Amino acid sequence: MPRHSVSPLIARSWLLVPASKPELFEIAQASDADAIIIDIEDAVAAKDKAQARADTIEWLSTGHRAWVRINDAASEFWSTDLAELKEAPGLEGVMLAKTESSSHVDDTADRLPEEMPILALVETARGLQNVAQIASAPSTFRIAFGTGDFKRDTATGEDPIALAYARSQLVIASRAARLPAPIDGPTLAMDALEEGTRLAKEMGMSGKLCLTHTHAATINAGLAPSVEEVAWAHGFVRAFEESGGKITDGSDLPRLARAQKIQAQARDFGIEVDPATLAELNY
Template sequence: MEHVPRTDISPLIARSWLLVPASKPELFEIAQASDADAIIIDIEDAVAAKDKAQARADTVEWLSTGHRAWVRINDAASEFWSTDCAALKDVEGLEGIMLAKTESASHVDDTADRLPEGTRILALVETARGVLHVERIANAPATFRLAFGTGDFKRDTATGDDPIALAYARSQLVIASRAARLPAPIDGPTLSTDALADGTRLAKEMGMSGKLCLTHTQAAAINAGLAPSPEDVAWAHAFVRAFEESGGKITDGSDLPRLARAQKIQAQARDFGIEAEATALEQLNY
């Protein structure tokens, strides 16, 4: 398949994060051409121990031939972590690292020490210890963004599938991210396509701005669900216009918070390239 350049969405605001098994290099190009805002080649849970060496080599080869992606490496307590870091240290196409089962700031620090200065690290929090120490993880100098590994967290804590069971953990990631001035965190995947809309809506409601996915077919729905709706953007444009036409007059204590929300929505619309549809809706209603 011919290489297709990816849409330039900053990882600071990326919505769909597609995990691609490193043991299936035939999927790399499919992922590259998908709607996903970011690609993560997975050499951790998606690869059996006996296959990790070959998967790691295939990943390095692909990233060394004009392609770019993040890579999920094995956790810092595993026997594979050191080899993963060494193999990826000088790879030109590496966007950054997702560190599996991050449980302390030292896991992030130690990983950063083995990689080139400035390498971005997504700290994947997926255990009780990780949630307990999430504030320190968020404040580690190399932490770029937090992500929530829901599957492993449920296994570690015997938590069920009901959203309320994971609400505390999700909130901890959101609060820690905000307090550390990080982008909003990335939620775990929704395995059922039928439940994807609800899962994406939940992530947004909890204050998360990204979501992992295991298949490229889910990316478009996640992108739409985590972006402002055309109605939101039309409201934002109308509110800002009315505010400016009034000369910036403050009528009550809600005006400035609403202005900040409207300006944020406008920025997201520009970043995600969804202004045209919203503008058409606004003109229809104006």
Template sequence: MPQTDISPAIARSWLLVPASKPELFQIAQESEADAIIIDIEDAVAAKDKAQARADTVEWLSTGHRAWVRINDAASDFWSTDLAELEQAPGLEGVMLAKTESASHVNDTADRLPEGMRILALVETARGVLHVEQIANAPSTFRLAFGTGDFKRDTATGDDPIALAYARSQLVIASRAARLPAPIDGPTLSMDGLDAGTRLAKEMGMSGKLMLTHEQAPMVNAGLAPSPDEVAWAHGFVRAFEESGGKITDGSDLPRLARAQKIQAQARDFGIEIDAASLAELNY
């Protein structure tokens, strides 16, 4: 079932759909992905971009809504992308490819309707180096990590440790700028998806890009609180309230904040714990 009521600030699964394959747009919309991004950048060959852009604008002008990944600010296609998308009524926001500076975000925002949301896709060494300024650009809505292009740019490998520094930089910059937690890059194989999703969560990221809609259920479950975490949160908050808010040591308030965050996420994502299970909790 489509997760159309999930705010993009907390969206977990971000499905990239090639703009050159408009037959996939409806399939994407009916999937369990929290958010859809029609991709007119890397997923489309240069000779096909005009038609792909036209198909995207038509889709967004006929009662449908989606984000669009546009070409980077240094490309020959960036200004045309923005000019044609500017008035598309169903445009949720844009993902700016290869964001390397705050000026890339600012210049993009200047060509879009006021308040249009921009996902800054950081996928180069220069982008990571300038990620603090990118995060603090007024129109940056959320950061995303383009792992494939970053590995190509820096010649790093597939071992998670090779990308740990870059991921941490996005997480820290997002938190310092009071942005939602960043969106991690895609995992290409279903076999590695569980581990890839757990890694993103462990690193402090709260979203993940996907190249196929079949991955949405696993990503959504992996980036949401588990039933055990929700049960713990309810139990801890209940015990804290029943004690009159008594603080026993310095870990109580941090744990209370974590429990309340988990409860909020459970509400947002519709995760429920049955009454019988809650009644059995003993904290």
């Protein structure tokens, strides 16, 4: 499915592209990534930020569209980022680095065009402590998890269990604030990507950052329902309808809701199951 046909509300792969390497912009746009984020924060040295920002704005002013990761609200670059980017015609939204309070989101929104979406990137202990308030800020579009900086800030190790609490807090805060499920941090090694994507989905996250376009297809597949799940959903809904909506036990309605959600995801991501496959899987 073409990248631009996937809404950022449900986008799975979010590709971070260094703003200091404009030669990568076209490669990113042609990739399988659901969303592109041009990064003028951690991916760019302080001395190069002005040029990287200018290159980003030029690209966004020539018929291209992307999100931009701006510098955090406590940095010396934040206000300049917003002042120069806000008129860029191709700006889809901003990712706010190191979001630590709802006021960071509010202050950022005040300097952007009305209703410009903001991805709040939580990557510190303070940000996690305030994630419920961040999620509830009127301009927060979705929450993302900056796992690398979070591990540095908290001295957390590499074992997935070490980040389970943090991931759960992002998922719970997003759901309570009626936001889409959060976006997990990147998995750097290709050989660990499938498992990292599976973990994100298991934790209740529906998107994942990546640092190279070669990771996008694996993330998209891992965060979309499988053919078997789609077949089960079709079969369950059909059986439920043929029964006249008969409720047999307390699990029927939750399973119906899950099946309908899977059907919606299948439509959104262009996943089709042919009748022969349905018959083969006995649905």
